[in-house]
Amino acid sequence: GAVVSQHPSWVICKSGTSVKIECRSLDFQATTMFWYRQFPKQSLMLMATSNEGSKATYEQGVEKDKFLINHASLTLSTLTVTSAHPEDSSFYICSAEIAGTGRKTQYFGPGTRLLVL
Amino acid sequence: AQSVTQLGSHVSVSEGALVLLRCNYSSSVPPYLFWYVQYPNQGLQLLLKYTTGATLVKGINGFEAEFKKSETSFHLTKPSAHMSDAAEYFCAVMPSSNTGKLIFGQGTTLQVKP
Numbered sequence: 667g668a669v670v671s672q673h674p675s676w677v678i679c680k681s682g683t684s685v686k687i688e689c690r691s692l693d694f695q696a697t698t699m700f701w702y703r704q705f706p707k708q709s710l711m712l713m714a715t716s717n718e719g720s721k722a723t724y725e726q727g728v729e730k731d732k733f734l735i736n737h738a739s740l741t742l743s744t745l746t747v748t749s750a751h752p753e754d755s756s757f758y759i760c761s762a763e764i765a766g767t768g769r770k771t772q773y774f775g776p777g778t779r780l781l782v783l
Numbered sequence: 784a785q786s787v788t789q790l791g792s793h794v795s796v797s798e799g800a801l802v803l804l805r806c807n808y809s810s811s812v813p814p815y816l817f818w819y820v821q822y823p824n825q826g827l828q829l830l831l832k833y834t835t836g837a838t839l840v841k842g843i844n845g846f847e848a849e850f851k852k853s854e855t856s857f858h859l860t861k862p863s864a865h866m867s868d869a870a871e872y873f874c875a876v877m878p879s880s881n882t883g884k885l886i887f888g889q890g891t892t893l894q895v896k897p
Contacts, residue, residue, distance in 0.1 A: 670826075698883055709873060709887045710827070759826050763883055772885060774819070774826040 669693055670762050672775035679750055680783055687745045687778045689760030695740040696762035700772060701733075704757040716743045740765065750782045785810045785878040789888035797896050802846075802861040804891050806874030809855065815877040816857040817885065818848055820870050827873065833857065844868070869895045 669692040679685050697718050702710040714735050715723040722735035734746040747754055757779050761772035790805040815834045819827040831842025838850040848859045874888040
């Protein structure tokens with residue numbers, strides 16, 4: 667149980683294009699999902715908290731107009747990197763919190779590696 | 784501000800030896816504490832967590848960790864390392880259950896030598 671998937675797992679795009687990454691909770695409902703970014707050999711940095719049916723809460727320094735988050739259902743959150751540039755190349759990981767668990771455990775997706783040429 | 788420090792970015796042990804990965808945190812209130820493992824090009828898998836109650840927490844794959852409030856530590860141990868334990872390990876703190884935000888340490892790469 668508590669499986670989180672991400673799609674795609676790999677994406678290569680040209681500079682200036684937009685890329686959408688999906689995060690799905692497969693066997694549970696998630697009122698809250700989190701998006702992280704991980705650079706090579708570094709730790710995870712929280713980008714934003716995604717709440718179903720409401721606007722995402724972004725961490726300081728994260729451009730909300732560049733990283734669009736939509737949490738339209740209890741099992742799906744999407745992260746769209748708009749007008750991607752090479753510096754946006756990174757490993758993007760989402761996590762989901764099972765509804766009703768009191769915010770104590772996040773289950774992570776396998777990650778999406780983005781390479782912007 | 785809350786923070787997590789993992790002492791030693793790289794730890795190398797022999798197969799069968801004790802594994803000790805250190806984690807210290809700073810928090811004004813007792814936080815929730817987690818250890819996650821990450822294999823190459825994969826997401827994070829929860830090893831164990833401390834929320835309340837018993838301070839010695841047992842997790843998957845033979846790992847355990849002890850919450851020591853006086854030392855603000857949550858070190859991860861395993862009595863006998865296995866080759867499959869080689870991975871990146873992250874300690875994380877959830878300062879407040881209200882937000883659910885996790886603050887991660889820098890990570891420790893565990894190498895297991897045959």
